[in-house]
Amino acid sequence: MDRTRLRRKPQRGSHDRAVIDAIVDEALVCHLGFVAAHGPVVIPTTHVRCGDVLCIHGSAASAMLTSLATGIDACVTITLLDALVYARTAFHHSVNYRSVIAFGRATEITDRAGKLAALAALLDKLEPGRSQRCRPPNDKELKATSVLALPLTEASAKVRSGPPVPDDTPEDAALPYWAGVIPLVTARAAPIPAP
Amino acid sequence: MDRTRLRRKPQRGSHDRAVIDAIVDEALVCHLGFVAAHGPVVIPTTHVRCGDVLCIHGSAASAMLTSLATGIDACVTITLLDALVYARTAFHHSVNYRSVIAFGRATEITDRAGKLAALAALLDKLEPGRSQRCRPPNDKELKATSVLALPLTEASAKVRSGPPVPDDTPEDAALPYWAGVIPLVTARAAPIPAP
Numbered sequence: 102m103d104r105t106r107l108r109r110k111p112q113r114g115s116h117d118r119a120v121i122d123a124i125v126d127e128a129l130v131c132h133l134g135f136v137a138a139h140g141p142v143v144i145p146t147t148h149v150r151c152g153d154v155l156c157i158h159g160s161a162a163s164a165m166l167t168s169l170a171t172g173i174d175a176c177v178t179i180t181l182l183d184a185l186v187y188a189r190t191a192f193h194h195s196v197n198y199r200s201v202i203a204f205g206r207a208t209e210i211t212d213r214a215g216k217l218a219a220l221a222a223l224l225d226k227l228e229p230g231r232s233q234r235c236r237p238p239n240d241k242e243l244k245a246t247s248v249l250a251l252p253l254t255e256a257s258a259k260v261r262s263g264p265p266v267p268d269d270t271p272e273d274a275a276l277p278y279w280a281g282v283i284p285l286v287t288a289r290a291a292p293i294p295a296p
Numbered sequence: 297m298d299r300t301r302l303r304r305k306p307q308r309g310s311h312d313r314a315v316i317d318a319i320v321d322e323a324l325v326c327h328l329g330f331v332a333a334h335g336p337v338v339i340p341t342t343h344v345r346c347g348d349v350l351c352i353h354g355s356a357a358s359a360m361l362t363s364l365a366t367g368i369d370a371c372v373t374i375t376l377l378d379a380l381v382y383a384r385t386a387f388h389h390s391v392n393y394r395s396v397i398a399f400g401r402a403t404e405i406t407d408r409a410g411k412l413a414a415l416a417a418l419l420d421k422l423e424p425g426r427s428q429r430c431r432p433p434n435d436k437e438l439k440a441t442s443v444l445a446l447p448l449t450e451a452s453a454k455v456r457s458g459p460p461v462p463d464d465t466p467e468d469a470a471l472p473y474w475a476g477v478i479p480l481v482t483a484r485a486a487p488i489p490a491p
């Protein structure tokens with residue numbers, strides 16, 4: 102587990118599965134890193150956690166999915182930005198965040214039942230029950246879609262929360278600048294029906 | 297520029313600098329990919345665009361920054377999630393997003409003026425003028441901080457917007473399911489002063 106050892110600010114880190122799972126489940130997008138012929142590549146994609154694995158999907162013709170399906174090393178990173186942290190000194194400005202980094206190799210889900218379950222879970226993550234409120238994939242659509250599973254076993258979380266760190270000196274503490282936290286909130290706006 | 301050629305859904309792609317810059321400027325976090333001894337790694341970090349380069353910063357002891365400063369290949373990916381897209385079929389569900397992928401090698405900004413300018417730009421991105429409303433870095437803090445610049449010259453953007461794609465068949469169009477777009481909005485909540 103050396104590659105999940107937290108080097109920078111280890112006090113912010115956790116290998117607690119409940120912490121990791123909650124971050125993975127709240128985030129709608131992950132960033133997948135792998136090494137292509139020309140070097141490192143990072144691709145954003147949607148995901149859903151199914152137990153111990155992260156499921157992603159896309160076109161069966163996707164270069165990323167076909168590369169990952171060969172079992173190359175991958176790194177998946179998930180980040181939730183919670184707040185801007187203003188301090189009285191430039192140095193102590195920060196952000197509050199919750200992130201997960203997982204290392205592993207993907208495997209393709211090829212059995213029909215497993216594939217349908219993962220695709221349904223992707224929809225139900227957007228809105229509980231959504232997979233029951235649309236036509237399920239037909240054979241042609243299923244064939245055109247690849248679904249991969251990435252293990253979440255080798256994962257760590259990192260979290261910063263709360264106010265800026267205390268000022269280093271009484272002089273800094275006496276500075277006339279505002280310090281505190283500006284929370285960032287993501288919400289769903291009014292739905293726009295399709296034309 | 298082969299590695300910025302858009303393979304999947306090239307109609308969503310752009311190499312327009314104004315499109316790329318607007319996405320980079322709006323996003324507060326980027327995901328940086330590089331290859332460590334044990335394989336690919338993706339790390340989230342804040343960033344600011346200074347003209348043609350993306351500036352990032354962190355502890356001078358950061359393993360990521362010291363690795364990147366040696367000039368290894370890097371990939372920086374920036375993603376803004378704008379909406380969930382519901383279709384009448386599972387297959388045509390999607391998300392609206394704006395993303396940028398840039399490939400390049402970082403260089404460390406070591407001159408004092410350049411470093412101070414990049415650090416000020418990082419703060420002013422959070423709030424215009426913020427760098428003037430805090431104590432600037434002193435020599436010790438400046439020494440403890442590394443600032444890197446990544447070129448944005450080899451970059452591409454990808455954007456999906458608008459409603460779900462039209463239904464494939466009259467039968468799909470007649471399905472009794474809701475289709476449309478659910479916008480996602482990120483906002484700043486009421487500031488919380490430090491204790």
